[in-house]
Amino acid sequence: MVLADLGRRINGAIQSMSKANVVDDKVVDDMLKEISNALMESDVNIKLVMNLRKNIKSSITLDENTGAGNKKRNIQKAVMDELTRLVDPGVEPWKPKKGKSNVIMFVGLQGSGKTTTCTKLASFYQRKGWKTCLVCTDTFRAGAFDQLKQNATKAKIPYYGSYTETDPVQLAHEGVSKFKKENFEIIIVDTSGRHKQEQELFNEMQQISSAVNPDSTIFVMDGTIGQAADGQARAFKEAANVGSIIVTKMDGHAKGGGAISAVAATQCPIIFIGTGEHMHDLERFAPGPFISKMMGMGDISGLMETVQDLKLDQNKDLMKKLEQGQFSIRDMYEQFTTILKMGPLSKVMGMMPGIPPELLAG
DSSP states (O other): OTTHHHHHHHHHHHHHHHHOSSOOHHHHHHHHHHHHHHHHHTTOOHHHHHHHHHHHHHHOOOOTTSOHHHHHHHHHHHHHHHHHHHTOOSOOOOOOOTTSOEEEEEEEOTTSSHHHHHHHHHHHHHHTTOOEEEEEOOOSSTTHHHHHHHHHHHHTOOEEOOSSOOOHHHHHHHHHHHHHHTTOSEEEEEOOOOOTTOHHHHHHHHHHHHHHOOSEEEEEEETTOGGGHHHHHHHHHHHHOOOEEEEEOTTSOSOOTHHHHHHHHHOOOEEEEEOSSSTTOEEEOOHHHHHHHHTTSOOHHHHHHHHHHTTGGGOHHHHHHHHTTOOOHHHHHHHHHHHHTTOOHHHHHHTSTTOOHHHHHO
16 A cells, blocks of 8 residues: 555664664664655655654653653654644544535546546445435546446446536536535536646636535545645645545555645645545545554554444344344355455455554555
8 A cells, every 4th residue: 555665664763763772862863864764755745854853853852761661652652643743734624514415526637536536435425325426527538427427327326417518617517506406415526637737727627616616625636646746736725725635546555645745735634545446445534543554553443434334233134133043145145245345355454453564565
């Protein structure tokens, strides 16, 4: 997974410090140098790295009266706190409201996985009991509507688009108006991918935003974008009033530090991360659990939410059969099918504390 190598290197630096008999300034400086190098090689903005290093150093006290064990624990906590702060802008993410139409507009670069992520998010809310739908306004990329149509049909999500209408602003207005009349709660508007140098397309994005008046605008960012993340994120923030970020392609082995830089550039929270191509490969993002998982310490809250989504307690027939000592091959098959809905085994294991990231990568 993206950032797994970073987690391993930071863990290695902390472990090296933990093995030292005496924790002094030199030991701390060596650890911070290794952590800083790991972050920069993972494409985290150098200014952010320097600030992190300074903050950790200033929050550590090497009092001679403090025991070595306590020093090490305090240093480890300081590192974890500062890493968490890197991906936490301190802004509460927007949340949809039940019983009303919530319009969510997706923006981003070409090839960032925006259209697929639209369907994943619609499917996520559908599993939570929301009435969701999709509107395709991408008239620029050939096959964009076909892709959204295919994804939406597979996920059984209503959609709106056209093969003949070429005005994306008109499509957005018609689609959102239609679904609002039908009392849909989550209306997701997919837009064309665009680059900050393409001023005409940026103007078009602003026109779509004016036409649908979104409750939330989400910037979809490729997790492997690298150093370009900072500039692109700023440009979208200024042009489209981006309120949150979804980072895609976090299942690969690329550097991935650009995602951290984008948070700092926009001061917008990451709300989800994409970890694969399947519908269930979208994980809710929370700064603390994300850093904990990256460092191989698990994500209990994420695991609990995944299990709750399966709604195992609603299977009353199974409960009765188990009470009566009956469990057939068909029942076993149904349980295996249910477990598979949690996603790949590596994803589930990654949420469990104590499982090293290198084991999951293998």
